[in-house]
Every structure is written in structure tokens, then in C-alpha cells.
Amino acid sequence: MGVITLPAFKELLITRSQGVEVQDFSGRVLEQLRPSTTEPALRLDHAFVGYDLGYNNRVQYFVQIIAKLVDRVNYLPSYASGSFAATEVARGHLSAYIHPAATTFDIGAAVPIIQALGGQATAIDGSSINWREPYHSVLLTRDHLLHAQLL
Numbered sequence: 001m002g003v004i005t006l007p008a009f010k011e012l013l014i015t016r017s018q019g020v021e022v023q024d025f026s027g028r029v030l031e032q033l034r035p036s037t038t039e040p041a042l043r044l045d046h047a048f049v050g051y052d053l054g055y056n057n058r059v060q061y062f063v064q065i066i067a068k069l070v071d072r073v074n075y076l077p078s079y080a081s082g083s084f085a086a087t088e089v090a091r092g093h094l095s096a097y098i099h100p101a102a103t104t105f106d107i108g109a110a111v112p113i114i115q116a117l118g119g120q121a122t123a124i125d126g127s128s129i130n131w132r133e134p135y136h137s138v139l140l141t142r143d144h145l146l147h148a149q150l151l
Contacts, residue, residue: 002020013033065100069098082138
């Protein structure tokens with residue numbers, strides 16, 4: 001189960017058996033997010049890919065990962081919140097989110113939310129996220145072909 005609270009918007013994103021619900025703080029359902037079955041795959045050069053660099057080794061992460069994407073994607077905004085960026089991926093406002101050193105608190109709730117929508121949540125190299133480590137690289141997408149292009 002995944003639950004992300006967005007206090008500024010007074011909203012919650014909650015995994016359900018058939019996708020994800022967006023609720024207000026009183027429990028009223030504002031929006032139903034469902035796995036996409038009909039949308040064509042997004043081209044990498046049309047993708048909006050959010051990223052964060054964390055607190056340590058920022059220059060190294062930027063050079064090794066983010067700089068390689070700058071000329072390959074449409075737009076590459078930096079996010080200061082992995083949880084918020086994950087909600088943007090869930091809602092389709094971001095094509096993908098990349099973080100080379102996220103904490104469990106940053107992405108722990110995001111992973112089941114993205115998976116409930118038929119998306120992929122892996123380490124940046126495509127392997128499973130290692131939850132035993134204190135920091136996790138993560139790539140979140142709802143589009144499997146875009147996910148493969150970003151690896």
C-alpha cells in the first residue's frame with residue numbers, strides 16, 4: 001500500500017485495488033487514476049523527466065546521470081521532493097522521475113503508487129530497488145517503453 005500526503009493541496013494519493021485515488025482530507029474522492037492501456041509510448045525527446053540529486057555527491061550525480069539526459073529529453077526540471085515528483089508521474093504531469101540517492105522516506109510510498117498504475121519503479125540501472133541500503137537510486141515511469149529508453 002502507498003499513501004502520499006500533499007498538505008499544501010490538502011490531498012492524499014492512496015493505492016486501491018484498481019489504481020490510485022486522489023482524496024481530500026475529509027476522504028472525498030477527487031480523482032481516480034487508472035493504469036493506462038491506450039496511450040501510445042512517449043518518445044524520449046518529448047518526455048518531461050523530473051530529477052533530484054539529494055544532499056551528497058551532487059556534482060558527481062549530475063555529471064554521471066543528469067547531464068547525459070539534458071539533450072535527449074524535452075525538459076528536465078529539478079524537484080526538491082521525491083514524493084511530490086512521484087505524484088506528478090502518477091497524474092501524468094511528469095513522464096518520469098530520476099533520483100540517484102533517494103531515501104526510503106522519499107520513495108517508499110511512491111513505488112506502490114506507480115506500480116498500481118501499471119508503471120515501473122526500479123533502480124536507475126533497471127535492477128530492483130535495494131531497500132536494505134540507506135539510499136536508493138530510482139527511476140519511476142508509467143510508460144514501459146520510456147522506462148527502457150531511460151536506462
